[in-house]
Amino acid sequence: MSTTVIQHRNIATEERFGGGMGLSITLHLLVVAGVGAAAWTGLMLHDRWGGPEANAGAIQASMVSAIPLPQKAAPVEKSVLATENASEAPAPPPKVETQPPPRPTDIEVKAKTQPAKIAPIPAPAPPKHPQPTPDTTKAASGEVATQLPMSVTQVKNGTASLTVPDRVYGARYAYYFGIIGRKVAQSYFTDGISAIASNGKSAVVVFDIERDGTVQNLRLYQRSGSPTLDAAAMAAIQRIDTFGNLPAGDHITIEYKFDFHTQ
Amino acid sequence: MEINKGAADKIRVAAADFKPLSADPQASSEKRVFDTTLFSDLSSAGIFDMVSKSMQPTATPGSQQEISIAQWASAPTSASMVAFGNLNVSAGKLVVNGFLDDAKNAQYPLIFTKMYTDEATDDAARQVAHRFADEIIFRLSGGVPGIAESKIYYVRLMGDGVKEIAEMDFDGANQHILTHLGTDAISPRVSPDNSRIAFSALSRDGFQIKMYSLLLNRPVAFPTAGGSNISPAWGPGGSQLAFSSSRLGRNDIWVSDPQGAMARRLTSFGFDSSPTWNPKTGSQIGFISGRTGLPQLYTMDSDGSGVTRMTDGGYASSPSWSPNGQFIAFAWDRKYGPGAPGGQDIYVMEVATKRWIQLTNGIGRCDFPTWSPDGRHIAFANSPDGRANHTRIMGMLADGTDRKALTGAGADMPNWSWK
Known part of the structure; x- marks a missing residue:
């Protein structure tokens, strides 16, 4: 049944197609003819460009003697706002007379002379030990103030000097005080000392050394005025367990002075 | 008055x-041993600048009357201190008189x-020279005893692969095995009392x-405990012994009395060993x-707190x-x-600041440092090529200088006596 329908449709399509084809050819021919007629009319029935016609349009030119330019306006003289005359320029600054450069010959050259040799002035040698400052509250005849220290040790930033009030003992056992000086210098740390506040100042500590070499009665005898220097001087002695047995005697008293000088 | 250049100079x-007083031919051998030992003890102390023997005056003073102290104080000797004396051998007895003079003090030298x-x-x-050297060091160092009579205990690697405890003098002389x-x-x-x-x-x-008792020269009893018990350490009083024990499973630090009784555990995190007391x-x-x-290295209080x-x-x-x-060497x-x-x-x-310095470098594997009683020397085990049987014991000053071998190969784990 379906085959029958398809065939029927095909027949109907062919019939309609055959009628439309004739109409289409006719219409195409009419369009071609119209285009050809229009082209012929446009090309043949028009004037040709550049053709020989005498009445063709043209520009006519005639020579004159002058061009009629507009009149120049008279300059405005009285106007204060604008003038065409240039105003007077300000006078240039007066020329400063420059000094001619000195010629080499102008300067007198001294003959080379050997400078007279001056013997160097010997700087006063620094005192090898801190000078004891006279204590004004005491009699000047006090022997402690005039005694030379037993041992002076150069430490970092200054000196440390040891004084033994018992001078006979100090002379007899000088080696022992050399050992003390060495041990104190090893345990004296200057890192914590304020250099600005302590420069040129001295702290004096006094202590006893017992028979077994231990330190007793450690005290700050003279403040330096710089707490950091005072503390470092005290700590230097406090760090020491023992100085070694005393060579003789029951105990000795030691005065230790720490001078601080920045290098 | 004495002017010192600074703290650093020795x-x-x-x-x-020493002057031989007798013509006994035996005396020359003892005199040579004595002179050599005295010089080497004083130089290894680390606090002296020793005068070379070639710079000394030719005269050999034997007593205080014979010495011309100015001769020794002047250049080239320039000595501050002079050790001298005489040595006499008679009837199988050695008698040594030693003097120490302050060359800078002409009046009371x-x-x-x-x-x-x-x-x-x-x-x-050698023993007499050690004692005389100790006395000089004690007097001149300001109260720190010398170490010339101290001993070093160590592990000797025996030929058959076992390890025994041995003993030697601080300078490596007189080596002998203790345990068998x-x-x-x-x-x-x-122990602190040797x-x-x-x-x-x-x-x-x-x-x-x-x-092991050094007085009885034989092992003495110590109780056995479970696990592995290693690295003993004496407390400074000699009444406590710390060690590492794994009797409860992991290695912890334990402390007991010297008889092994009253053992108590201090740490509990495990993997703890090698205790050392602050002496x-x-x-x-x-x-x-x-x-x-x-x-890692730790410290704690002796009750186990403050780790x-x-x-x-x-x-x-x-x-x-x-x-x-002040310091821990490790x-x-x-x-x-x-x-x-x-x-x-x-x-x-330095324990307080945890600042450290390195003492050895480039000499091979180093281990087991131990301090001398004066705190100026450190002995340690060193293996130049890293092999265990080439390990030897070295000594040096505590700043790492003046390093020298104390034993040949086959010595390990030194421990310096307390005095």
Whole structure:
């Protein structure tokens, strides 16, 4: 049944197609003819460009003697706002007379002379030990103030000097005080000392050394005025367990002075 | 008045050859031993600038009357101190008179004089020289005793592969074996009174703490405990013994009395070993712990509180606390691992500040540092090529200078006596 329908449709399509084809050819021919007629009319029935016609349009030119330019306006003289005359320029600054450069010959050259040799002035040698400052509250005849220290040790930033009030003992056992000086210098740390506040100042500590070499009665005898220097001087002695047995005697008293000088 | 250049310069000491008083031919041998030992003791003390023997005056003073002190004080000798004396051998007895003079003090030069009497043998001459050197060091160092009579206990690697405890003088002389256990005995630690040695030995119960009496010259009883018990350490009073024990499963620090009784545990995190007491106070213990990975150095109070980590990395081992309590020496491999630069070296750390310095470098594997009683020397085990049987014991000053070998190959784990 379906085959029958398809065939029927095909027949109907062919019939309609055959009628439309004739109409289409006719219409195409009419369009071609119209285009050809229009082209012929446009090309043949028009004037040709550049053709020989005498009445063709043209520009006519005639020579004159002058061009009629507009009149120049008279300059405005009285106007204060604008003038065409240039105003007077300000006078240039007066020329400063420059000094001619000195010629080499102008300067007198001294003959080379050997400078007279001056013997160097010997700087006063620094005192090898801190000078004891006279204590004004005491009699000047006090022997402690005039005694030379037993041992002076150069430490970092200054000196440390040891004084033994018992001078006979100090002379007899000088080696022992050399050992003390060495041990104190090893345990004296200057890192914590304020250099600005302590420069040129001295702290004096006094202590006893017992028979077994231990330190007793450690005290700050003279403040330096710089707490950091005072503390470092005290700590230097406090760090020491023992100085070694005393060579003789029951105990000795030691005065230790720490001078601080920045290098 | 004496002017010192500074703290760093050492006392210049001349040690004269001693004058033989007798023509006994035996005396020349003892005199040579005595002179050599005295000079080497004084130079190894580390606090003297020794006058070379070639710079000394040709005269040999034998007594205080014979010495011309100005001759020794002037250049080229320039000595501050002169040690001299005489030596006499008669009837099998050695008599030595020693003098120490202050060359800078023309008026009272004599500092002290000592007389020693002993058997006329080379060993006795060496001992007398040690004692005289100790006396000089004691007088001139300001109260720090000399170490010339101290001993070093160590592990001797025997030919048959076992390890025994041995003893020698501080300078490497007079080496001899103490124990004959036929097993691995390690970590000798001598008691503060030099009467006993605690060590760890391998037995059928694993490593156990053992005791050896130096007075009886034989092992004495110490109780056996479970697990591995290693690295004993004497407390400074001699009444406490710290060690590492795994009797409860993991290695912790334990403390007992010298008889092994009243053992109590101080740490509980495991992997703790190598305790060392603060010899100055006895109130702190340094130890090695692997609680955070690689072994690190720690300190704690002797009751187990206040644990503080000291090292920041690497591989730390075998700490030893200095006699003055200020420093801990230990072996440290700061860049531990395969292909890492450097190696295991000896370091010293200041306990209060945790600042450290390196003492050895580039001499091979170093381990087991131990302080001398005066705190000026450190002995340690060193293997130049890293092989265990090439390990020897070296000595040096505590700043790492003046390093020298004390033994040949086959000595390990030194422990310096307390006095």
